Amino acid sequence: MDIPKNPENRTYEKDLEKLSPFEIKGTLISLAEKDAQRSTATFLNAGRGNPNWLLSRPRKAFFLLGLFAASEAERSVYDAPLGIVASPAQDGCAKRYLDFIEAHKDNDGAEVLRHYYDYMVRTHNVDPDDFVFEMVDGILGDHYPTPPRSLKYTEIMARDYIRWAMGGKDDPTVYDLFPTEGSTAGMCYAFESLKQNFLLNKGDKLALLTPCFTPYLEIPQLAQFGLEIVNVSANKVEKNGYHDWQYPKEELDKLRDPSVKAVCITNPSNPPSVCLAPEVLEQFVDIVKKDNPNLMIITDDVYGTFIEGFRSLMYVLPYNTLCLYSFSKYFGATGWRVAAMALRSDKNVFDDRIAALPADKKAALNKRYESLALEPEKVKFIDRLVADSRLVGLNHTAGLSCPQQIQLALFSAFGYLHNQELQPRLISMIHRRLNDLWSTTGFTLLPDPNRAGYYSEIDLMVWAKKFYGDEFAKYLTDNYEPLDFVIRLANETAIVLLNGDGFDGPAWSVRASLANLNDDAYLKIGTAIRKILDEYHTAFLASKKA
Secondary structure (H helix, E strand, O other), rough: OOOHHHHHHHHHHHHHHOHHHHHHHHHHHHHHHHHHHHHOOOOOEEOOOOOOOOOHHHHHHHHHHHHHHHHOOOOOEEEEEOOEOOOOOOOOOOHHHHHHHHHOOOOOHHHHHHHHHHHHHOOOOOHHHHHHHHHHHHHHOOOOOOOOOOOOHHHHHHHHHHHOOOOOOOOOOOOOEEEEEEEHHHHHHHHHHHHOOOOOOOOOOEEEEEOOOOOHHHHHHHOOOOOOOEEOOOOOOOOEOOOOOOHHHHHHHHHHHEEEEEEEEOOOOOOOOOOOOOHHHHHHHHHHHHHHOEEEEEEOOOOOOOOOOOOOHHHHHOEEEEEEEEOOOOOOOOHHEEEEEEEEEEOOOOHHHHOOOHHHOOOOOHHHOOOOOOOOHHHHHHHHHHHOOOOOOHHHHHOOOOOHHHHHHHHHHHHHOOOOHHHHHHHHHHHHHHHHHHOOOOOOOOOOOOEEEEEEEEHHHHHHHHOHHHHHHHHHHOOOOOOOHHHHHHHHHHHHOOEEEHHOOOEEEEEOOOOOOHHHHHHHHHHHHHHHHHHHHHHHHHHHOO
């Protein structure tokens, strides 16, 4: 869509509002870049959640491991000038690995590799050669992932990390993991397998806890799924006119209806960036135990590591919950595309629902998965997710690439073994930026132990009423489209924020990412937000004099 000469007009804004906020973002970036070119303003894009940090040490470990793996392959050479070498051999590789680490002990990556090795050998009593060979063969990428769902030792290390990250503490529940190409792939796989296994059929009710990541709003309404959406909203203004972004009892009680088959949750939420409060978790338990025991819960918990003591529903209602966790934000690794789906191994609602299907549907599924097992009815849902990701027939080549899985394992090892040092520093950095943003708006940021702060959703209508009254708030809604605020912000101050209503948040809310700019940028963004709001008020006063 071409940008008009004056983008601050209602006709154009109404057309834009039909798009996803992530598509609107392209227009906002164009406007902001033009403003930066014609003025002294600095282009600031706080619209995307890609962090501006990364963790170097697990990456150094990856690249150092790659050098070792290459040397292992070069122990048997077919053509030296061209570097045609044999796949590495397993025998004795652990000793050679330790010798290599010792020879490179001044490299930060060597320390990560040593800690990972020591942890796996001492804590999990793994066979040293077998463990090291998985890393060597995996990082070289010379074989298909075997097993297709997850490499053996990668799953063990990632399982320990995810248990810590999701608040499992000493919980003994064992989860099967399926590493995926980011949680976005996990979302796609989940919806497709739920459909293929008759767990969600066209016309079925799917609840969405909103505001939420926009694709959760869009995917269920695609023609191939055709689900009926039950909106469970946290948009209600609470606490003396402020948002706490928790779910009122009457909203959550919509889940008591057994015809609601599944619920999708982003926890902590996106964009409010607030986790489910303990009393909300308790209500979830009450709903499932008393009224909807077969509720399927899909929880996307990528931001959980930004709250100390976070507790995922996978450890509150393990029987009912499929968890998606991405390494993208905490480790600064959006480009790596590494995440994992986690589902309780021994007994879960997904497997039990499949077992309870009528005979004709069971027969259809047995036909679908007959190439995977002699008793296809025993194929677990987590393994059906893997098979469905490759249309079943290509199950033998399924799975996240082996090098990606090795980086995922190294992220897991570093994040788990250094959690007491790493987590407080990342949380502190995010919260400092959050406070900078709000400090220059003049708005009040209430303390909240459930706040992650990775994003901030600012409901401008709350502040319009508090600063200038209900009459001004009505003037805004009567004379402007909600999208006008982010259009003006980009066009006049070279700053990009996303419209919160695109996440099913309040109409006049905006989303700022606290992850992708340096601290001083958020002082400027807060000032610009207040400037635009005050300009609206100036226009309001002028209209009263006219």
